[in-house]
Amino acid sequence: MGRYILRRLWHTIYVVVGISMIAFFFIHLSGDPVMLMLPADASTQEIEELRQKLGFNDPLYVQYWHFATKAVQGDFGESLYYHVPAMELITERLPASLELAVAAMLVAFLVAVPLGILSAVKRGSFIDLGSMLGALFGLSMPHFWLGIMLILLFSVKLGWLPTSGRGGLSHLVMPALALGMSLMAMFARLTRSVMLEVLNQDYVRTARAKGLKERIVIGKHALKNALIPLVTVAGMQFGFLIGGTVIIETVFAWPGVGRLVVQAIFNRDYPLVQATVLVLAVLFVLVNLLVDLLYVYLDPQISYLEEK
DSSP: OHHHHHHHHHHHHHHHHHHHHHHHHHHHHTSOHHHHHSOTTOOHHHHHHHHHHHTTTSOHHHHHHHHHHHHHTTOOOBOTTTOSBHHHHHHHHHHHHHHHHHHHHHHHHHHHHHHHHHHHHTTTSHHHHHHHHHHHHHHHSOHHHHHHHHIIIIIIISOOSOSSOOOSHHHHHHHHHHHHHHHHHHHHHHHHHHHHHHHTSHHHHHHHHTTOOHHHIIIIIIHHHHHHHHHHHHHHHHHHHHHOOHHHHHHTTOOOHHHHHHHHHHTTOHHHHHHHHHHHHHHHHHHHHHHHHHHHHHOTHHHHHHHO
C-alpha cells in the first residue's frame, strides 16, 4: 500500500511539472504575448517596456525557469488589468467556486445514489422507468436554461430566493440545483448500471444464501464495490466543476474562478491567465490523486495488484 501511494504521489509531481510547461509555452504558441496584451496602436516604446517588465527578452528556457521557481512560491506575477498579485485574485474567487462545486456534488449524490440503488433493486418497475426517464430529462437540460427557469420561478414568480450574487444559503440553492441536475442524472444512471452488475456477482448471491437481510447485502456487500466507478466519475466531474462553471456563474453572477479566467482572457491579462490555468489544473490533479487513494479504501486489492 505504501508503494502504491508513493507511486501515485510521484505521478502527481511530474504531471504538475508537465502542466506548468503547457501553461507557460502555449501562450507563446499563439504569438508574441506582448502584442496580444497591448492594443493595436501601442507604440514601440510601450511594447519594449512591457517586454522588459515581463522578462520576454530572455530565452524561453530562462523565462520558464523564472516562472516555475516563482510559481512554487505562489508568485505568478501581477495582473496587468487589476494591478494586484494574480494569486491574490485567485484566492479571493476560489472559495466561491469550491463552495458551488461541493454544493452541486452533494445535491447530486444525495439524490442520485439512493435513486440508482432503488432502480437497480426494482429493475423493470415503474420506479425504475420513472427515475431513468427523469435522469434522461436531467441530462438533456442545458445548465443556462435550467438556471433561467429557476430564477423565473423561485425569484421572479414566488419571490423565495435572490436572483443572483453570493451570500447565504439562499443564494446557493439555485446555482447548486442548476449545476447539480445533470450530475444527478449522470450519477443515477451510473449507479443503476453498476449496481445491476454487482448484484449478479457470486458473493452477493452467497450473502443472500446465508440469510442476510437485503439492506445489509446491498449496503455492505454490493454498494462498496459499486462505488469505485462512481468515485472515478465524481472525481473527474468535481475537477471540471471548479473551473468549468462559467455559464452558471454568469447566469447567477456568482464570483467564481470561471468568470475570472474568462474576463482575464478578454482583458488580455497574460499573467492572470497563466496563473488561473495552472492553479485549476493542479487542483484537478490533486482531486484525482484523492480518488486514487480512495480506491485503496474501497478495494485494498487494487494496491496489492499494482505492487505485484
